[in-house]
Amino acid sequence: DDIGLSTQLALFPFPSFGLFSALSSISFTLPMDPAPSIGTSDSQAVAFHRTVLAPMKSTQVAALSSHTLFLNFAIQNRMALHLLLAFSHSELAIHQGYSDRPPLESYLHFQHGSRLFTQQLESFTHANHIAMMLSFLYLYMFWMRRHPFDVSRLKELSASVLVYVRAFALDELMILDVYFALITIQREINRYSQGSEAKSPGVELGIKRKLERIREEQSFLFELAANGAQQVPATPLMALVAVTIFHALQIYLARSRDSALSQLPVPCEVQRALKDLMTTAYYTVATGPVQLLERFQWALLIAGIETHDPIHRDWISASISDPAIKGIFQLIQSAKGSSGITMRAVRRLVS
Structure with missing residues (x-):
């Protein structure tokens, strides 16, 4: 590593x-x-x-x-x-x-x-x-x-x-390294989400530790994102994208098994991740073109399903430019009940 x-x-x-x-x-x-x-x-x-x-x-x-x-x-x-x-x-x-x-x-x-x-x-x-x-x-x-x-x-x-x-652009290579590490973690969460509890003891904790390690070792990325609006020169676009995806993965992991997306009460870790995701996503969209970055669009999808704020939801809907992801977002919104929607139900809807 x-x-x-x-x-x-x-x-x-x-x-x-x-x-x-x-x-x-x-x-x-x-x-x-x-x-x-x-x-x-x-x-x-x-x-x-x-x-x-x-x-x-x-x-x-x-x-x-x-x-x-x-x-x-x-x-x-x-x-x-x-x-x-x-x-x-x-x-x-x-x-x-x-x-x-x-x-x-x-x-x-x-x-x-x-x-x-x-x-x-x-x-x-x-x-x-x-x-x-x-x-x-x-x-x-x-x-x-x-x-x-x-x-x-x-x-x-x-x-x-x-x-x-x-x-x-050597100063951006570390950002790309983090981005690709997050893609790997996304796949791990996806496998964990679809597996059984008996076959994956300790997997969630292991994935949490990987995310914590990224946050600790790459703290400069999160500082860049937190100061995104005040940075001169502007924060690198991929730094903002990586941090947005990081927070989406935190939500995805927390909601990947028994806990439904948008389920109340919202755990503190999900509240923090959603708040940070939305703040960073606003900076990201304002900084540069991200329409072709599928995983950024996926992060917006996760935030849009999780949030209870109609203003955030409308902004996310307008910001998702991929027609397929926008269609999935609208489908999930119409199917989501007051108790939220599980990842299992999401997979059934889009399969």
Whole structure:
């Protein structure tokens, strides 16, 4: 689960322009004059990075630190590994009492790594985004240790990271990862809803925990959605879609077995989920076109069946653009009694 995003990050197509056209300068890829060699090997530099640098830069056990994880990724990519070694040889020299000028070992790796880095920026082929972001990180760590600070290079490096992330919408890939995880959970609830109690002990609790984990680990998404109306720039559309679906799944799970949709009294967890769903759905529809997103339309359907508010119900009816889903919504509304409607009854209606 923890590395599920890596496959999406590893190969993602380049935009239809050269990144150089968007970058004012990349002087941070130019090496500085080296100090003499100190005779350290690459294996010594990696060992130093793993056993000294990683523990220094983390509050966790070194083996579990982010820098150890990054090292394990960097070893698999020549560009990132060269830049990691450029940084590590430089740090090892400082640690051993040499000057803060990078030794020859660092200089040579910096040359090789920055050449591969520049080629990657010029390329129109597929990019390994994990390797690129690690390379940005090691370049940053390298230049932050130079004395005095080269402010212009650090500014160019910072601006280049921003251009790269925006060019490939990398900040939205995590949102897509959550979206696809929610699709999987929707299928799990659907199977649970149609199964028997005897065959699925503990399933509901397991699904609840998955939803809670998403809310905890991806809390930034819910903060984006909660501040949707005030965000500048606007909250990404898929963030709003994902949060809307999340709240619909909370309702779907709570009403998937014995508890009917719209049944009174409404459980507190369903009340909260419906309130948050409606708030986010309003932002979503106002933000951009969601007519073709079937699962967002499904989330509106769940809210429309659950709500007792006629204003919300009318807005949902007007906002459901898919003719099939709108027809199902109208069919369920006409069949729903004062005691609500169970998922079993819904399936019978639409089968």
